[in-house]
Amino acid sequence: MSEVSMLQEIWTEYRTDIDAALESYLDLGPNCPTKLQEAMHYSLMAGGKRLRPVLVLLACEACGGKAVDALPAACAIEMIHTYSLIHDDLPAMDDDDVRRGKPTNHKQFGEAMAILAGDALLTLAFQIVAQDVQPQDVAAACCADLAGAAGAAGMVAGQVADLEAEDSGIKDIQHLEGIHRRKTGRLLSCALSLGARIAGADWELRNHLVEYGKSVGLAFQIADDLLDVSGNSETIGKQTQKDADHGKLTYPSLLGIEESRDKAKQLIQDAHERLKPLGEQGQRLAALADFIIDRDH
Amino acid sequence: MSEVSMLQEIWTEYRTDIDAALESYLDLGPNCPTKLQEAMHYSLMAGGKRLRPVLVLLACEACGGKAVDALPAACAIEMIHTYSLIHDDLPAMDDDDVRRGKPTNHKQFGEAMAILAGDALLTLAFQIVAQDVQPQDVAAACCADLAGAAGAAGMVAGQVADLEAEDSGIKDIQHLEGIHRRKTGRLLSCALSLGARIAGADWELRNHLVEYGKSVGLAFQIADDLLDVSGNSETIGKQTQKDADHGKLTYPSLLGIEESRDKAKQLIQDAHERLKPLGEQGQRLAALADFIIDRDH
Numbered sequence: 320m321s322e323v324s325m326l327q328e329i330w331t332e333y334r335t336d337i338d339a340a341l342e343s344y345l346d347l348g349p350n351c352p353t354k355l356q357e358a359m360h361y362s363l364m365a366g367g368k369r370l371r372p373v374l375v376l377l378a379c380e381a382c383g384g385k386a387v388d389a390l391p392a393a394c395a396i397e398m399i400h401t402y403s404l405i406h407d408d409l410p411a412m413d414d415d416d417v418r419r420g421k422p423t424n425h426k427q428f429g430e431a432m433a434i435l436a437g438d439a440l441l442t443l444a445f446q447i448v449a450q451d452v453q454p455q456d457v458a459a460a461c462c463a464d465l466a467g468a469a470g471a472a473g474m475v476a477g478q479v480a481d482l483e484a485e486d487s488g489i490k491d492i493q494h495l496e497g498i499h500r501r502k503t504g505r506l507l508s509c510a511l512s513l514g515a516r517i518a519g520a521d522w523e524l525r526n527h528l529v530e531y532g533k534s535v536g537l538a539f540q541i542a543d544d545l546l547d548v549s550g551n552s553e554t555i556g557k558q559t560q561k562d563a564d565h566g567k568l569t570y571p572s573l574l575g576i577e578e579s580r581d582k583a584k585q586l587i588q589d590a591h592e593r594l595k596p597l598g599e600q601g602q603r604l605a606a607l608a609d610f611i612i613d614r615d616h
Numbered sequence: 617m618s619e620v621s622m623l624q625e626i627w628t629e630y631r632t633d634i635d636a637a638l639e640s641y642l643d644l645g646p647n648c649p650t651k652l653q654e655a656m657h658y659s660l661m662a663g664g665k666r667l668r669p670v671l672v673l674l675a676c677e678a679c680g681g682k683a684v685d686a687l688p689a690a691c692a693i694e695m696i697h698t699y700s701l702i703h704d705d706l707p708a709m710d711d712d713d714v715r716r717g718k719p720t721n722h723k724q725f726g727e728a729m730a731i732l733a734g735d736a737l738l739t740l741a742f743q744i745v746a747q748d749v750q751p752q753d754v755a756a757a758c759c760a761d762l763a764g765a766a767g768a769a770g771m772v773a774g775q776v777a778d779l780e781a782e783d784s785g786i787k788d789i790q791h792l793e794g795i796h797r798r799k800t801g802r803l804l805s806c807a808l809s810l811g812a813r814i815a816g817a818d819w820e821l822r823n824h825l826v827e828y829g830k831s832v833g834l835a836f837q838i839a840d841d842l843l844d845v846s847g848n849s850e851t852i853g854k855q856t857q858k859d860a861d862h863g864k865l866t867y868p869s870l871l872g873i874e875e876s877r878d879k880a881k882q883l884i885q886d887a888h889e890r891l892k893p894l895g896e897q898g899q900r901l902a903a904l905a906d907f908i909i910d911r912d913h
Binding site for chain 2: 347348350351352354355356359402406409411412429430431432434435437438439441442443445446448449450452454455456458459460462463465466467469470471472473475476478479480482483501
């Protein structure tokens with residue numbers, strides 16, 4: 320069995336665990352209004368790939384920890400990812416009607432509920448990490464990590480820079496990387512950091528994994544841009560060619576398709592380098608890096 | 617000097633410390649876009665009363681802790697309060713143009729930036745508590761507390777219930793209390809809980825303070841409703857009579873002005889009862905409870 324098919328097998332298994340844990344975290348008791356719970360559930364359980372939570376579990380195992388201990392942090396990061404999609408899709412932002420082949424949250428539940436469902440998912444993420452990650456000092460460190468990655472100097476900053484880029488017309492590769500590093504890169508590398516923290520990895524190993532995460536994150540974004548040019552909306556479940564039609568900054572539009580592919584490959588090589596200190600324990604993360612640029616959705 | 621003037625003196629002093637700490641927390645480095653930082657600053661430094669952070673500091677001191685140790689948590693709770701105002705004011709929600717005598721955040725910076733500034737303030741709140749509250753196990757407990765109070769079974773639930781009430785036309789006192797308990801009560805009583813935790817108070821004392829917070833929070837809301845009927849927009853800095861004009865559920869509309877006043881007074885008495893175990897150390901919190909129903913803005 321190839322490394323990639325072994326990865327796919329464990330991914331399927333992890334995904335089942337993650338989905339079950341997410342479902343149980345959405346059981347918020349009688350104080351949570353039904354409509355709010357439905358709106359949170361709708362987007363959180365819409366069938367995402369669960370890339371970020373899978374990375375948390377893989378990083379934890381690669382550092383000698385147990386995946387089950389990393390499950391709360393895995394759920395938290397998926398909630399933050401989902402909240403960001405709900406808010407980014409809003410009419411005032413990217414104004415998207417379709418996400419993962421379904422109406423976006425505000426199309427289904429209205430704008431007010433979509434804003435609030437996003438707010439609630441973001442908040443719940445911190446509650447879960449603070450309550451369920453053990454020991455408590457690791458919980459606090461994970462909360463700080465997650466907030467740094469998601470906040471005003473991380474993911475939110477990336478979304479602001481992305482919106483500003485559309486207006487400003489600045490089109491250079493440094494600018495584009497600055498957007499992606501913050502908009503998707505910080506949260507993705509945070510997944511690795513959380514897994515390493517929960518496994519009790521030392522600073523050096525955690526740093527290698529964070530750097531692996533940065534490379535994989537950027538490669539993932541380039542692959543996404545490439546899929547937008549070459550994919551079709553049935554396979555990837557959202558409107559394709561939309562970025563290009565909006566004149567949005569993408570790797571293919573700046574570097575061309577071939578150079579974008581080369582860049583993604585180089586990044587995956589960098590990611591592999593960072594896994595060397597892990598030896599055999601890094602195999603699944605290595606397979607995941609390869610999978611990133613070979614996927615078709 | 618009366619208890620209330622002593623409170624006003626310490627409040628002014630605390631407010632200076634809180635404002636300085638908030639300013640320094642908004643220094644987010646080069647990764648935070650200037651416009652985002654401006655939008656966060658605009659609402660956070662718009663001259664709020666700082667009731668919630670002052671409660672954190674008073675509760676910490678009342679339990680024998682140092683106010684300075686509670687300053688990070690005080691800033692965090694003010695950020696969460698501010699984020700909730702920014703999002704509540706959005707066109708999709710309460711659609712307000714004026715807040716604290718100034719244009720609301722989305723009127724000043726546009727809807728996208730207002731949504732993102734709110735998201736960033738919420739996230740920053742957790743980062744501050746996780747990083748700066750000591751020791752780390754108390755930091756994790758404070759994060760969990762704050763998230764529980766602000767989230768899908770707390771403040772966000774209250775806002776959803778409030779929006780739903782406008783549509784449903786349900787007009788009874790249980791329903792109204794259910795809204796306020798979650799929309800404002802949970803976060804306000806959380807302020808007390810955070811202060812008590814940071815001072816190392818035991819569960820029983822913390823519980824008394826949380827109950828004090830519930831009573832004061834509801835009294836504060838009733839006083840707000842009463843000001844909306846009798847105040848003028850110059851003193852309180854927002855559109856008055858607006859709630860009534862929107863047919864919004866309020867205490868005076870359900871109970872009448874006199875009965876609403878009596879209810880607020882009863883709640884303040886309940887709050888005083890809860891402070892008895894603190895003895896002299898509870899004096900400032902007692903004065904604050906009295907101040908709540910005597911204020912004119």
